[in-house]
Amino acid sequence: MxxxxxxxxxxxxxxxxxxxxxxxxxxxxxxxxxxxxxxxxxxxxxxSNEPYSNDSAGDAETYTATIAGLEAKVDEYKKKALEAAETKSS
The missing domain is CATH 1.20.5 (Single alpha-helices involved in coiled-coils or other helix-helix interfaces)
Structure with missing residues (x-):
């Protein structure tokens, strides 16, 4: 069998x-x-200095700078969205 x-x-x-x-x-x-x-x-x-990279030599300053840059981009996009919304409502 x-x-x-x-x-x-x-x-x-x-x-x-x-x-x-x-x-x-x-x-x-x-x-x-x-x-x-x-x-x-x-x-x-x-x-680029990615926040999720597997780099053991990465330090807090690099991550802080990356986060600050990303937050600046978010603020810029928010301003553009508000301007577009105001333009449409006018």
């Missing part, structure tokens, strides 16, 4: 496992490549 199962399903199960391992390796390789590129860009100073 078990021998019939293995004769029938060995090849499909092996194929599925092989494809799964290949897919995992492809995704892992892509992730490592992207992470390496990001690390190089940060080392060159070309990358």
């Amino acid at each position: 078990q021998s019939q199962f293995y004769k029938t399903f060995t090849r499909p199960v092996a194929k599925v496992l092989l494809v799964a391992v290949f897919t995992y390796q492809l995704i892992y390789w892509s992730w490592v490549k992207l992470d390496t590129e990001e690390t190089k860009a940060q080392a060159d100073g070309k990358a």
Whole structure:
């Protein structure tokens, strides 16, 4: 009984496992490549200082500056929205 199962399903199960391992390796390789590129860009100073980056060297001043910049953008968008609303209501 078990021998019939293995004769029938060995090849499909092996194929599925092989494809799964290949897919995992492809995704892992892509992730490592992207992470390496990001690390190089940060080392060159070309990358933006993202608040959620995985940078252990990031300090509070950098995050504070980033937050201040984002808050300034929000205020600018609010002013534009108020001006647009006032223009429409007039």
